[in-house]
Amino acid sequence: YAPPRCAAAQTSAEQGVLPPCHHHEAVHDPQLVPCTCPLFSCPWEGHLEVVVSHLRQTHHINILQGAEIVFLATDMHLPAPTDWIIMHSCLGHHFLLVLRKQEKYEGHPQFFATMMLIGTPTQADNFTYRLELNRNQRRLKWEATPRSVLECVDSVISDGDCLVLNTSLAQLFSDNGSLAIGIAITTSKVHNAEIEM
Amino acid sequence: YAPPRCAAAQTSAEQGVLPPCHHHEAVHDPQLVPCTCPLFSCPWEGHLEVVVSHLRQTHHINILQGAEIVFLATDMHLPAPTDWIIMHSCLGHHFLLVLRKQEKYEGHPQFFATMMLIGTPTQADNFTYRLELNRNQRRLKWEATPRSVLECVDSVISDGDCLVLNTSLAQLFSDNGSLAIGIAITTSKVHNAEIEM
Numbered sequence: 356y357a358p359p360r361c362a363a364a365q366t367s368a369e370q371g372v373l374p375p376c377h378h379h380e381a382v383h384d385p386q387l388v389p390c391t392c393p394l395f396s397c398p399w400e401g402h403l404e405v406v407v408s409h410l411r412q413t414h415h416i417n418i419l420q421g422a423e424i425v426f427l428a429t430d431m432h433l434p435a436p437t438d439w440i441i442m443h444s445c446l447g448h449h450f451l452l453v454l455r456k457q458e459k460y461e462g463h464p465q466f467f468a469t470m471m472l473i474g475t476p477t478q479a480d481n482f483t484y485r486l487e488l489n490r491n492q493r494r495l496k497w498e499a500t501p502r503s504v505l506e507c508v509d510s511v512i513s514d515g516d517c518l519v520l521n522t523s524l525a526q527l528f529s530d531n532g533s534l535a536i537g538i539a540i541t542t543s544k545v546h547n548a549e550i551e552m
Numbered sequence: 553y554a555p556p557r558c559a560a561a562q563t564s565a566e567q568g569v570l571p572p573c574h575h576h577e578a579v580h581d582p583q584l585v586p587c588t589c590p591l592f593s594c595p596w597e598g599h600l601e602v603v604v605s606h607l608r609q610t611h612h613i614n615i616l617q618g619a620e621i622v623f624l625a626t627d628m629h630l631p632a633p634t635d636w637i638i639m640h641s642c643l644g645h646h647f648l649l650v651l652r653k654q655e656k657y658e659g660h661p662q663f664f665a666t667m668m669l670i671g672t673p674t675q676a677d678n679f680t681y682r683l684e685l686n687r688n689q690r691r692l693k694w695e696a697t698p699r700s701v702l703e704c705v706d707s708v709i710s711d712g713d714c715l716v717l718n719t720s721l722a723q724l725f726s727d728n729g730s731l732a733i734g735i736a737i738t739t740s741k742v743h744n745a746e747i748e749m
Contacts, residue, residue: 439639460657483689492680492740493713494695515720521712544690 391504404472406473407449414477418442423539428454431534445540449473453508466525476503486518487537488528588701603670604646615639620736625651632661642737646670650705663722666714673700683715684734685725
């Protein structure tokens with residue numbers, strides 16, 4: 356696994372500028388969060404409470420509202436590594452969707468998508484996120500507990516514990532070079548889990 | 553893409569013997585189907601009507617009944633290439649689930665799962681199949697139209713137009729080396745598709 360290089364900035368007409376960015380090497384104060392915009396070399400670090408405003412003001416990452424939203428990632432053909440990032444506000448919290456194009460195996464770019472809570476791991480455990488692709492008579496759904504931005508998005512993606520798409524599947528789900536990702540967040544209740552068992 | 557080598561036979565206590573097998577090189581009569589048990593070198597070819605009895609009698613592939621079933625693939629640790637195969641009888645037809653462990657990229661085995669209708673492509677278009685994995689607070693669902701066994705399962709898998717799992721995700725969904733795959737078949741009606749639009 357090689358750390359991602361810097362990539363050209365991504366823009367989307369509707370969602371605003373999505374600058375790919377680089378992670379910090381280390382966080383010294385566990386209460387401090389490095390800039391969570393993954394592929395951009397940003398020296399900022401700060402407390403959880405101000406991460407949202409930093410991402411919005413410095414990196415111009417837009418916020419989409421609502422329990423169920425659709426994020427349109429454009430220009431899927433851009434070379435790896437590239438990130439598409441959006442914040443999602445619902446249920447009183449902000450979530451960060453990271454869609455990454457990366458070559459784990461040389462010459463074979465894949466797409467990795469995950470959601471992080473801009474909050475603590477304990478808070479993250481209260482939620483379930485769902486990512487859904489739906490096109491060409493195919494449907495792919497991934498449901499999981501979001502990670503906290505206090506954890507590292509790089510390790511989530513290198514572990515492959517996320518929605519993973521190879522290039523051919525990404526093309527089947529794309530329309531004119533854009534991938535529409537349905538996103539839903541729900542609260543995960545112990546009560547529901549017991550009923551399912 | 554290299555054609556899969558022969559692999560040791562797979563057994564499952566409940567589902568019976570699952571012999572991995574090899575595809576034919578070519579079918580001369582389009583009405584004739586080569587043995588659809590993919591990793592085994594079987595010289596048989598015959599008409600669609602007798603494929604089920606051939607798979608059952610010669611390859612001892614079991615049939616599971618019901619609209620929604622769970623197939624337990626055991627010994628997921630076996631080296632690639634290995635196939636797990638089961639027939640699924642519902643809605644008046646027989647479907648073939650193929651789960652394949654294969655190294656597209658050397659040293660990185662992946663799992664590929666798809667369903668084929670033991671019938672014509674036109675018949676296959678009337679159905680939708682769903683494969684579902686559900687464990688460790690993660691859920692992955694894949695829905696698509698089944699292919700016909702008159703098409704080649706090898707190309708479906710090499711195209712990646714199926715459920716694809718990397719090893720780490722397969723481990724997260726496995727319990728004690730076994731992967732439980734929920735399978736459901738429904739009829740796909742034009743009526744429903746119009747309502748969704």
